[in-house]
Amino acid sequence: MELKPVTPFEPLRTEVIPSGSNWVAQVKWDGVRILTYYDGHETRLINRKGNERSRQYPEFIDVPSYCQAHSVILDGEMIALAGGKPSFHEIMKRDSLRREQEISFAVGRTLAIYMIFDILYYNGQWVTNETLEHRQQLLQNIITPHSALQLVPNVQDGEALFTVMKERGWEGMVCKRLDSSYLIGGKDSRWQKLKLGxxxxxxxxxxxxxxxxxxxxxxxxxxxxxxxxxxxxxxxxxxxxxxxxxxxxxxxxxxxxxxxxxxxxxxxxxxxxxxxxxxxxxxxxxxxxxxxxxxxxxxxxxxxxxxxxxxxxxx
CATH class of the missing domain: 2.40.50.140 (Nucleic acid-binding proteins)
Structure with missing residues (x-):
């Protein structure tokens, strides 16, 4: 089955940190949104706008090496670090390349890190109607993290995380309801982003x-x-x-x-x-x-x- 690219779920901006046991907070990474499509034979990496980025990040093409699935769609952020924090400028050194020779050279010079935070499709079935809590548990079961590929952790105390983001000068955070389904092509208040600017x-x-x-x-x-x-x-x-x-x-x-x-x-x-x-x-x-x-x-x-x-x- 060919997996066609979709438009990812987006958070709404807010100035108030949601509270309650059903909310979790995650770091908002200053990178490039990338969805991974693996149909059991071919892997495609596609950005938020539906543009192919498979050539730019060849180290993530071998999905079976880090994901136990016959077919899967993963959602995450491709980042690169500078001075110990995510840098949009650094990741664009990879994302903007087009020539094979430049890409091969850049792989060894600019380390891309794939921060995975959601799953849309697993073993022939859409899981977008499942709760975020269920989808995150599924990711825990099938993803094998390593230094350049991580699962984005949840933080229960959003106030504390936002304080850390301010201290470090990072981009901000995203708050999500654990009972939220994944709305393809949508944007609503079940996911909310708080940014420092x-x-x-x-x-x-x-x-x-x-x-x-x-x-x-x-x-x-x-x-x-x-x-x-x-x-x-x-x-x-x-x-x-x-x-x-x-x-x-x-x-x-x-x-x-x-x-x-x-x-x-x-x-x-x-x-x-x-x-x-x-x-x-x-x-x-x-x-x-x-x-x-x-x-x-x-x-x-x-x-x-x-x-x-x-x-x-x-x-």
Whole structure:
């Protein structure tokens, strides 16, 4: 039976930590959502948007080596560490690669860790209508963890976990009801996410330079009418000098005379306008009254198509 990709269950954002014995909390990993599809013969790794990522993570293709199942669909997050914590920039070094030689080289340099937190399908049967508690017990029975593949643990004390996330400067946490089924393609309050800030995918519409190297990005999102809206500027963030040099070279081929934004950017002195084709992941604390990001930090370059960098990401 061919297992066709599905859209994974998503949590709703909240500012209040759910309480009660039926709730558990899990770390929210700053990585790439990956579902593993194994039909007994072939393995496919597919991201949240339905794009194939099997070539990028070859070390997880041999499902029988870590999962006792004739067929299975697993849900999890692919992460990479930097400085002892998950780094979106690091995992994108793997996720954005396309050439076999680059991928083979990167496997030994950037360790990908697969954090599995759910199961949708097992031995020819959908288990999405089972409770989360049941699905987690099933994972415990069939998954053999190792250093690069782990089951995401539950934490009963959500307040304590969120305190730890703040202390470590991690992304946040997800709270889930133990009696929740898995809603394919859905999003509801049985899963809730608490984040230390906001993050989204935005498109570069302009840059500024320092000493001939890009040092800041002017960013935008598309609204429902297809207009490109300026949402603020950010420095290089977690992009390293080598990344900024490479970006500088790419930008040279994208320069245009006029700003692509429909609204006037606050920062225009020295700005070079570019075709809005490159996307980045950016984290920020909150929105200003003027509709721009406060304290934005670039997490890394992204592979999200510009047309999917829309205002409806903001939740």
């Amino acid at each position: 906001y993050d989204l995918y935005a498109v570069i519409g302009g840059v500024t330079y320092r000493d001939g190297i890009v040092n800041a990005l002017l960013l935008g999102l598309y609204n429902q009418e297809g207009n490109f809206i300026y949402i603020g500027h950010a420095g290089g963030g977690k992009l390293k000098v080598a990344d900024l040099r490479e970006l500088t070279e790419i930008i040279q081929t994208m320069i245009r005379e006029t700003a692509p934004f429909v609204n006037q950017p606050q920062r225009v002195k020295g700005a070079i306008w570019v075709q809005p084709t490159l996307s980045v992941k950016v984290q920020f604390m909150e929105w200003t009254p003027g509709g721009t990001m406060r304290h934005p930090v670039i997490q890394g370059m992204a592979t999200v198509p510009p047309e999917m960098c829309v205002v409806t990401q903001i939740e």
